[in-house]
Amino acid sequence: MYRYASGNPIEQIDPLGHKTYVIYYRSPVPHIGIGFNAPVTHGFGPVRDLQPHGPGTVGADLSKPVKVVVLDTTRDQEKAMLAKILERRDNPGTYDLRSRNCAHFVEDVLEAGGIETTRTLFPGALIKELRSKGVDATAGAKQSPGPCPSK
8 A cells, every 4th residue: 555655654755745643632632743655643642541730652643633734844844853853752741731732842843844833832823823834635544443553
């Protein structure tokens, strides 16, 4: 299915499409994730579900998408953003709902690719802002779990 990306649409950069997906979820709480080439995203959250502060982790987003934005990006942008995801995956640090959450993670990844956003704590506000920069692809979006990026 993902032959064009060597069977790994998360780590391999799509030589044909250059699409970055930002997806907003609302189950069980508002969350936002980012991914490449297919609507499979990864986000930053607490190691223990629903914990407002504590050790963080980067992992695959498994919930059903509520809103989907697709951004046209270049190969170089995707490489820079992937490097940021892998950096955070390898050194996740502390998750804090009020200061270092999933919205900040997506903003940091986008910034690594040269895509500026207004800093926000709220996933809903971020997806709303990004809808003005990309294509709203919410209709018909289906989420399938994917592997976390690997080295």
